[in-house]
Amino acid sequence: MKKLTLPYKIAGVLLLVTALIITACSVVPITGRRQISLVSDSEVTAMAFSQYSQFLQENPLSTNKAQTAMVKEVGQNIAAAVERYFAEKGLSDAIAHFQWEFNLVADDTPNAWCMPGGKVVFYEGIMPIAQDANGVAVVMGHEIAHAVAKHGSERMSQQVATELAGTTLSVLLSEKPEQTQAMAQTAFGVATQVGVILPYSRTHETEADRLGLIFMAMAGYDPSTAVAFWSRMAEMSGGGGSIPFLSTHPTHQKRIQDLQRALPEAMQYYNK
Template identity: 35%
Template sequence: MKKSLLLSAIVAVICSGCVSTSPTGRTQALLYSDSEMQQMGAQSFEAMKQQQKISQDKAKTQYVNCIADRITAVLPDQSQKWEVVLFDSDQVNAFALPGGHIGVYTGLLNVAINQDQLATVMGHEVAHVLAQHGNEQVSRSQITGIGMQAADVALGASGVANKDLYMAGLGLGAQVGIILPFGRDQESEADILGLELMAKAGFNPAQSVELWKNMAKAGGEQGPELLSTHPSHGNRINELQNAQAKVMPLYTQARKQSLTECKING
């Protein structure tokens, strides 16, 4: 039991100085520094550029960069330079990584059919970075690993029969509830923060609802929300509709400025 208590104490010590609050007021455990997360993001992005095909379509690349430039122009930290890459893939997806990296797949352009809809997705992904969701997830995974070791020691010391079965159950719970990338709370948070970003950048937030309707059609039948890292399409659309009144004034104000319209030319 001494080992179990020691491991539990280590978890408590690790977490004692890493508690933070997300932009929407959630409590987060963040174990890693900004520089460490930036290094992880840079390494991951470089690996992806080596492993995946980069689009050579100049018109689409300029279009994606145009939207990214407008979104990143309204971020609090203007010292951060953002690298944007359009990957040639049928995946309907995009992502952003700490350190200023944005990846978009060409397949997304078939579902996000205008600048506002694509800005919905890109704003959402950048919001994940702003809210430090990547740090939160790797920190949770680290803490879970230590906690699993403590549970293994405790069960072994207590002589519990079928210890492996108990550990398998604990592992499944940890995977579903903690380790899976970007849980529903984080996804919902990124939806709202991303909506604010796109509105501030002069993209119509009402198109976020249309985007997710398109996503629902493209995605077909969706599994149970309980085991999904994303909110159900219906819940997501409802939340975005409820947020429109708050973000529309941001959009109206932004449209008073001279903005570059993003279009695919050629």
């Protein structure tokens, strides 16, 4: 039997990867967008929980009791609303691996993030912009949306597919642990160093904005306050979008326009 030449071998690998991508797809709740899914929830959340613990060991928690309590209360309210909605729709399995946790760290960076599995961090620097519980809910809903929509897992899957030709995550962890951890940091949108943020794509950010409005509305927070929050963020950055929390959107105006278009849908959940 003739050996395959290199072009045929490459074509075979590409065909295999393409087949994996086609068959390994999931659907984002509510938006219905199809996404690649080549990594398991258990693998991704194990990595996320480990990185979250490391981050908290290296970064001091806030001593502001009032702000800390607000972050935790809003987070728990939105998480509970999301869980109720998923239970009503028969989708509880999609978030069964979540272990919600909400912390405020002593850092003046205006930022927040949520790792896969519901591990949330707010930075003290975003609290003056949030101003109140509604403002915190805008940020919290957005970040929880990233986790619920499995944007971190999707980005991890994209890297596995494109960079490593469909190699499983468990194999990568054993054979290339440092490279895999670096991939995870990129996929989860946060590095363990203070203030180092690796932004999501514009598709993910826009989807998180839309879902975030819906999630905060489900929890009883007014989604119409999101426009005012993002306007305050725009004023703080001078319209340039240079701070980490805003880095993926082309302009503040575009983001606010997208939010205004999404508001009628979110208000349906708020008025229930």
